[in-house]
Amino acid sequence: MSVDVNEVAEAEVALRTSEARQQVLIEGVPQLVWRAVDHGRWAWASPQWTAKTGQAEADSHDFGWLDMVHPEDRPLAMEAWAGAIDGAEFHADYRLCHPAEGRYRWYQTRATPVRNDRGDIVEWLGTSTDVDDLRRLQKRQEVLLAELQHRTRNILAVTRSIISRSDDGERSTEDYVAHLQGRLAALARAQVLLTRAAGTDVDLEGLIWDELLAQAVSEDQISAAGQSVAISPKCAEVLTLAIHELATNATKYGAFSRASGRLDVGWSIETRDNRDWVVILWKERGVPVIDAFPRRQGFGLELITRRIPYELRGHGTLELKPEGIESRIEFPLRSGESILQTDAGSH
Structure with missing residues (x-):
């Protein structure tokens, strides 16, 4: 072959x-x-x-x-x-x-x-x-979906609370509408902050200035400064409403209601038991004592004295001093804390 x-x-x-x-x-x-x-x-x-x-x-x-x-x-x-x-x-x-x-x-x-x-x-x-990156993205999507569902329920709960606490039976229709619109606008601003970059922290200074300037007051009446602090989405939502209530009261009765009034806002980080705490001090000056305190105590006072301790595990006080309102808000710094952990409006 x-x-x-x-x-x-x-x-x-x-x-x-x-x-x-x-x-x-x-x-x-x-x-x-x-x-x-x-x-x-x-x-x-x-x-x-x-x-x-x-x-x-x-x-x-x-x-x-x-x-x-x-x-x-x-x-x-x-x-x-x-x-x-x-x-x-x-x-x-x-x-x-x-x-x-x-x-x-x-x-x-x-x-x-x-x-x-x-x-x-x-x-x-x-x-x-x-498929590691894919699994992480899928997990992230699940978290974001849960966060969206929770945030929607949370917004509705807070809105319901705002509506009910804005009407005490004594306000005129115009006053009630103005209060309600202001609070809903503050809630909307909080959501804008939280959705600029989902899941990331919020700059405290920017949050405070957004609420102060929303009152259309003169910056000459304001001194606002402090350390660079990034707060979690959970803190941002509660604080936005709290600062809004303080600024609204200052516009109606306090430092912003007269040319002689002044507002000093400062914030810092203090270490307590090996944990960082954010401390915010709100001081109004140049306001007659009889005019300084809000006529009606409701949603704003509750935010500071009750929901700061409940939501942020901190402390909140609102006091009438000889020259105006003073408020102290302090809470432990928990960077990255999700809005999923917020119970705002449910109590």
Whole structure:
């Protein structure tokens, strides 16, 4: 029997070309590619496996790859292999070690059986796809959805409270409408602050100035300064309404109601029992004592003396001094505290 040498040579070249293409393809995909035999015993792993996990390819053979799986996820991975013995596809999501990041990342792992002419499984071809960022985004979306639902309920509850506490049976219709519009506007400003960058802290100075300037008063009557402080969304919502009530009272009865009036607002951070506390001092001057205090004590006083302690685990006081109103608001600084933890308006 004669053999065509040229045909053999061409076949060998074609085989090498095919293998080279396969190697380029395998090394070019972002997934970790591997081969396994019975019960999940690995026989080969692509270079991506070593690049991501730091484990040498040879060390991944047999069940060595399990060393890179998070200890809590190893039973799940082996259960998935046990369920795939009958020929079903292998599906499992587990975390793999990433030394470069010093943590584990989630991977979606899938494998398909390769069968011979008799239909017997001879090996498995599998891929592990990094889905860690996707899972984090999905989790973030769930949190944001829950936050939106809670915030909607919270806004409605606060609005209901504002409406009921703005009418004491003595106000004129015009006065009632003005109070209600002012409070709803303050609530709207709070929501704008919270939605500029969802889940991020709010600048305290900007919050205070927004409420003061909303009263359209002269800045010459105001001194407002303090340390740079970022407060959580939860604190921002409560504080916006509290500062609004103080500023509204100052406009009607206090420092902003006369040219001689002055307002000093200061804030700072104090350390108490190894925790940072925010302290806000509101002092009005140049106001006759008889005119300084609000005619009706309701929503604003409740915000400062009751909801500051309840919502922010702090303290709030409102006192009449010889020259005007003084208020002290203090609460522990809890950066990043979500609006989900707010119970505003429910009590």
